[in-house]
Amino acid sequence: MKSGRGSKTAEHNALFRALDARGAGNSAVIADPVAEKLLPWRFKLVTAPARWGAWRNAVTKIIDDRWPGVRPTVLARTSLIDATIADVLPTTPQLVILGAGLDSRAWRLPGLDGIAVFEVDHPDTQRAKRDLMRRRGLDARHVRFIPTDFNLTRLDMAMTDAGFDPGQPTLFLWEGTTNYLSADAVDTTLRWCAHAAVGSHLVFTYINEDVLRDPSRYVGADRVFSTLRRVDEPMTFGLAPSSLAIYLAERGLQLISDEGAAGFRSRSYGTASAAIRGHEFYRVAHARVSV
Numbered sequence: 060m061k062s063g064r065g066s067k068t069a070e071h072n073a074l075f076r077a078l079d080a081r082g083a084g085n086s087a088v089i090a091d092p093v094a095e096k097l098l099p100w101r102f103k104l105v106t107a108p109a110r111w112g113a114w115r116n117a118v119t120k121i122i123d124d125r126w127p128g129v130r131p132t133v134l135a136r137t138s139l140i141d142a143t144i145a146d147v148l149p150t151t152p153q154l155v156i157l158g159a160g161l162d163s164r165a166w167r168l169p170g171l172d173g174i175a176v177f178e179v180d181h182p183d184t185q186r187a188k189r190d191l192m193r194r195r196g197l198d199a200r201h202v203r204f205i206p207t208d209f210n211l212t213r214l215d216m217a218m219t220d221a222g223f224d225p226g227q228p229t230l231f232l233w234e235g236t237t238n239y240l241s242a243d244a245v246d247t248t249l250r251w252c253a254h255a256a257v258g259s260h261l262v263f264t265y266i267n268e269d270v271l272r273d274p275s276r277y278v279g280a281d282r283v284f285s286t287l288r289r290v291d292e293p294m295t296f297g298l299a300p301s302s303l304a305i306y307l308a309e310r311g312l313q314l315i316s317d318e319g320a321a322g323f324r325s326r327s328y329g330t331a332s333a334a335i336r337g338h339e340f341y342r343v344a345h346a347r348v349s350v
C-alpha cells in the first residue's frame with residue numbers, strides 16, 4: 060500500500076457493493092445499504108446516477124470488461140460470508156473483522172446487539188475510514204478500532220488492550236486480505252486466531268497460489284495484477300487448496316469448507332454465473348478452532 064494513504068482495493072470493493080445496492084429490489088446480490096456512505100467522493104459521483112439501470116449496467120460493464128470476474132466475485136464472496144455469519148454469530152459474543160477496509164457489517168448486520176465488534180486494519184486505511192465515517196455521520200461508538208500492520212505487528216497485546224477476551228468464542232472474518240500479506244503475517248495471525256476459545260470460527264479468503272506462479276493460466280489475472288501493482292497493492296501470498304486442511308490443522312484450526320469463485324458465484328448468480336469468467340483463483344474458507 061502507498062504509505063499515508065488508505066487501501067485503494069478497499070475502495071474498489073466498496074464501490075462494487077454500493078453499485079450493487081443501487082440495484083436493490085432488482086438485481087442486487089447483497090444490497091448493502093451502508094456501502095455508499097463509506098465511499099470517497101469520486102466514487103459517489105459514479106454511484107449516485109446508478110439508480111438508473113442503464114447507467115448501472117454501463118458502469119458495471121466497463122468494470123467487468125477491464126477486470127474480468129473481479130466485481131461479481133467480490134459480491135458473491137461477501138454474500139457467502141454473510142450467510143456463514145448468520146449461522147455462526149448467534150454462538151459467538153465477539154466479532155473480529157480483520158483487514159476490514161470499508162466493510163459496513165458493523166452497521167448493517169442484524170443481531171449485533173450484545174456482540175463486541177472489533178475492526179482491525181492497516182493504520183492508513185483505518186484512519187481514512189474513520190475520517191469518512193465522521194464526515195458522513197456514521198456512529199461508530201459500538202466498534203473498537205485496532206490499527207495494525209499485519210506484516211509488522213502481532214495482534215495479542217493490542218487486542219487485549221482493546222478489550223478482546225480470548226476466553227469467549229469469537230467469529231473472525233478475514234476477507235480480501237491474506238493475498239496482500241507476507242507468509243509470516245498470515246501464519247502469525249492464524250495462530251493468534253487459533254488461540255481463541257473452542258467454538259470460535261474463522262472465515263477467510265485466499266488465492267490459489269498457482270496464480271502467483273503463472274497468472275496466464277487464469278482469465279484476466281494479468282490485467283488485475285498490473286492494476287494492483289499500479290496502486291501498490293500487489294498480490295503476494297497464496298495457498299494450495301489441496302493442502303489447506305493440513306496447513307490450517309498445523310496452526311490449530313479445523314477446515315469446515317473451502318470453495319472457489321466459480322462455486323460461490325453460482326449461488327449468487329444462478330445460471331447467469333456460467334457466463335462469468337475471471338478471478339477463478341479466488342477462494343473462501345471456513346474453519347473452526349479445534350480442541
Ligand SMILES: C[S@@+](CC[C@H](N)C(=O)[O-])C[C@H]1O[C@@H](n2cnc3c(N)ncnc32)[C@H](O)[C@@H]1O
Nearest residue numbers: 066068069072158159160181184208209234235
Ligand atoms: C481488498 S481490501 C479488503 C477490504 C474488506 N475486507 C473487503 O473485503 O472489502 C484489503 C484490505 O487489506 C488491508 N491490508 C493490506 N495490507 C495490510 C497490512 N499489511 N496490514 C493490515 N491490513 C492490510 C487493507 O488496508 C485493506 O483494508
